[in-house]
Amino acid sequence: MGDLLGTFSASLYLIGDRFKKLLEENAIGGWRAYPTICEGLQSPGEWWVLGIAGRGGSVRTGQEAARAGLDPLDQGLDPREWDGSDLFHPANEGTILVTTRAAQVLERAHLKNVVLERTGFTPISR
Template sequence: MNINMLYYLGSKFSSNSFTVNSISLTAEIDDKGKTDAMKLLEGQYESFTFPIVFKHVSGKNHCDLIGTGWGILYLISDRMKKLLEENNLTGWKSFPVEIVDNKGEKIQEVYHGFSIVGRSGSINYKKSEIIEKRLVPNGPLSKYYKGLHPGMENWDGSDFFLPEKHWGIIVTQKAKDILTERQMKNLVFQNLAEIEIGVNAILKN
């Protein structure tokens, strides 16, 4: 699978979009180096009691993909869940959530936690092009990796997947086309061939 046919999936940053924050999830790192958000994203549910409760914090427009206050964790609408099921898209599963308003009352719109269980090998930055850019006019040149190359030799063939030790959601061309054609709201796709990541940011990690 060529990276020109693979995409990062994320949400738009809009003040009008319905957004929630978790009430019970913590940022503590367990003995395996995982936070609650990482475990839920990866579909590791053993340590959780469901439903996971979220509180509405901003926005009124109920979209199909909504942020949770954790950059890697999303909720999906019932409409999007049904679309994924109807089209037999693979590599994901959902978990029960409950969303309450400022008064603690449950909202009527149905959402589901979104986990990614498809996998590939780790990102290989040696395959990326190295480019130089100035962030500001007359500023210093900085080096960037252009193009994100998951280890597709170890890809399980899923439409939604996470590379090893990486928490950015990647989708296939098939999944992107279906989600786009059905006009799922608040989704953003970034082609892996166009992604740029600072070299220093990777070296520090």
């Protein structure tokens, strides 16, 4: 079945016990797990709604990126607007972003149904 299940909402996911335990044991921050009941879902363990509590600033693109000193075709995030969480949402997107440390933990675990993609975000320095 997997360790991560998507829902009909683009940024709402369910995580299995294995995924939850991995986040807890590695002190990955910026998330919460909410218990849920999945009627009709045959599974050996429990499922949890993954809540992303970590926050970052707005993704800057186009002219806003250019004003920050980036190529207008780049996407940028200002690290000063990020709360330091390992899992976080940019202020203006529902995308879930992960730190390099969290990505390494997730990749080493070989979780099922978990695919990480590089974002291509450029840090904005002022």
